Amino acid sequence: MKIVDFTITRFQFGRDRTIGDSQVRATSANVAAIELIDQNGRVGLGFVQALFQSLPSHDEIVRIFTEEVWPGLQGQSPLALIHRVNRPRGGRQRSFRLPFEEALQVALWDLAAKQVDMPLHKLLGGQRDRVRAYASGLDFHLSDHEFCELFGAADALGYAGFKIKVGHPDFERDLHRLDLLRQTVRVGAPVMIDANEAWGAKEAAVKIEAICRAGHELLWVEDPILRNDFDGLRLLRNSLPWTLINSGEYLDAAGKRQLMLAGATDILNVHGQVTDVMRTGWLAAELGIPVSLGNTFLEVGVHMACALPEVEWLEYSFQNFEHLIEQPIEIRDGWAYAPSRPGHGLTLSQAARSQWSCPTVLAEEQIGRGPDNIRIALSRAGTPG
Template structure:
């Protein structure tokens, strides 16, 4: 049925720990829930997120959405919009003023699947309802003690694959982190590293060789060099035949296509934009390139992960968002499970709307304590 209403709820709260990598860090959460409601009363949910700067006041978010997005949605059916493509010509090819794109795709797909009475992963063509999950620390700015506590906890609850952040100016620190990880996770665990483009191609070769010589086996290295250095990525793929290159995180759908056409990656990294992920995931399947699902808000990416044929892994990084929804995605014993509820299975918590909504932008000093994180019962502050 046609889309009739929208609602935006702005949230802002402290994180339970600092997160980040070799390039960025963040210690608060800035997010808004987007709800699209059809004439039948079904609601599709997506999340608008900024990592480094607070969103404007809720009234401003609503005004921008109503001006830039709403005219193309109202009166339309969600199922007719999820695959719609516009010709990228001139001023028509531009981003929204606020980061609505992913939230819009997720909310539309959620609503379309609910209207069809199907779980989203089944609507996308899944043949399974679970995928292997790896524990990702977003740990670059943690102390060694907090780093060990995080990954020790992950190992204790059934994870057997772990990704850490590297790319420190002091390479000995990267090696020390790998040594520490080896001490707190089971022997034979799968290990991945992510420099977040901190290296150039020759530097990456030297450092990956040093990591191997220090006795560390890697399943993959993620985004070792600049995203558009297709030649460097291709050369690195052939030079480091003892591990895999995982790239594409920072590229849009067209960039991911060019990356694969230039043989620049062993695994393609995708995130939370449902339509874009499915399109590029189908192309990756045609080319025989495995796909990994990076961090997606509240792990909604489990639906794409279980629907695409080349996905083996989904990233889970213990981010403290579960209190925002009534029932989060189930993750246990190293697997993430796609819900069999209609849509993506996530519904905004009315308790969270009451207790954690912040219509007005707050200063960082006004945020108070972070919500309790039930999936991470250790002190990482």
Template sequence: MSSTPIVAYRLTRLAFERDRTIGDSQVRATSVQLVAVELIDAKGNVGLGFAQSLFTPLPDSAEIDRIFAAEAWPGLEGRHPAALAIAVRRVRGGNVRRMGLPFEESLQHAIWDLFAKQSGLPLWRMLGAERSAVGVYASGLDYHLSDHDFSELFGNARERGFLGYKIKVGHPDLERDVHRLDLLRKAVGSDRPVMIDANEAWTAQETIQALRRFERAGHSIYWLEDPIPRDDFDGLKMLRRLGVSRINAGEYLDLTGKRKLVEARACDMLNVHGQVSDVMRAGWLANEANVEVTLGNTFLEIGVNMALALPGVRWLEYSFQNFDHLVDEPYAMADGLIHGREAPGHGLVLSADARARGGALPNATSAAA
């Protein structure tokens, strides 16, 4: 299939309640605020992405369309998805800024989806993957859950065959973190890796104290994620030298920050997620430095495509969010593995029910065409 330009778009505003409160030691969220972004080429192929506003309500549909038309569409209209996907741009001065709404990641997903569809390939195959499945660990986003709900969530994860478990830590009372690790062991046993994520709650010295306390309580931590502020490379290097747990970092850094983190040898694992181009570039940098890559949360597990393509990735994060109803068919997972889709593109299609409930902007396609 030959490449054809992008000629139209369609936006669908979606809002609904989460099935549980999610969050960590710094934030919490109880509702979902989304825009489904569909880019349409001259032959009618559609590329899909989702823009998520985690903590701020989205404006009404008309304002969403105004922002998209003013800030995103001029760089998309008439352009070929292939050219947009692989372009390297000179980033300088005033053009280094965020859009008024968080469209960046959704655009990369939609562009790469459309690019792969035009190529007639599943996205993971187009990215060079030589395997069709990758391991999955269960991530609770569980900091604000009651002990009962925490135990239920991870007990269910055990029954579904996840290969490891990650919980949120960083409570002001360290004994509460110990208690949660105790509850996790009761719910899932002790035969699979346990990871913890502090979301930058600690200093380096507090991290050392926490790890030693967990050791005394009989808990072996497979990796420790983002224990201290993202740019404290000296602190991260000190924690690496201790060797008490693998240091997984980089989630909060952009591509430039990830490069500096790897060059500083300040992590055992580089955490990537989100934008396809940036993930692949970060993965290449990590591979050059022989640093393992972990694939963090991505919307509807779209990151499986990059996880399959990057040879150093052994894990994909799965966090039990009630998003599956948004698409016709989510990615399949069984026996601790998640599988790529064989359909061209990333394989996710906005469901008719989601479109009807959200209400696609009726004039977006005609206005953009």
């Protein structure tokens, strides 16, 4: 079945908290839903997200999509497109003006799976329907009170592990946050830290050893140093046998391949581009390297996580996007469950389409705050907020 039409819906709303890490912060969500429609009216859904600036107006997004993307989709089969290998050369090797790439891969795989009436994780070859989920705070800019409130809520919901942001100029603050986490969540829960490349290699080794001496056990240290410092990452792997190095988040598929072949990571971090995740995940399996699924929009990464045998963990960060869809991914008792519905199982909410769509660009002071999904989750679980 061929792709015959598309719809784009633009959203802009305030986040329920300031999110960020040692390098960045964000207070608003800037999102566009792309729906690809086939001859039988089936819809493949993907989301464009601009993390740190507004997306253009709806009309401008449609204009750019029509000019740059649609000619390569119109009249094509999604099953053919998801497996197509392109080798752009010269001036043809360029990105879209807007970050459409991940949204397109997700929407095409969603539509392809619907056309063969299969859940996406089954189409990808998955033999399980759940993976462990850890709570990630995106918490660098929160106060201590907000930090404890967030991770206390995550613990009450039964998450299987907890990851916090480190890399503060005052290292004592990193140690303080780890102390707070230990006081807030249950004893013995796996703990991870993410420095978002804040450190140099020698600095990272010294600080991670200091964390160990302070009595903190770490399952992994994520992105401690620059993404392409393969020598430094190998140094950390060899000098810190008591924890694991998790890297690759900021590298493209080719960079992830180089990272693994250089022996520069214990765990490969992948995200939301379905085709790229599967290709790098297959290589990781051949090399015996574990894979972790980082943040994916509305946790669509649960499908790749269930399909790749090397994946043990899926990241969940309490981002307030769930009001955009009819039925979010279920996360219960520390496990994320892949939907059994055809495709990835996410459908754009009609209420979101009517109540939350924002076709024009709003100034920061005009943006309304989105729902507080942490409170909603606690309410659903019957836990006092």
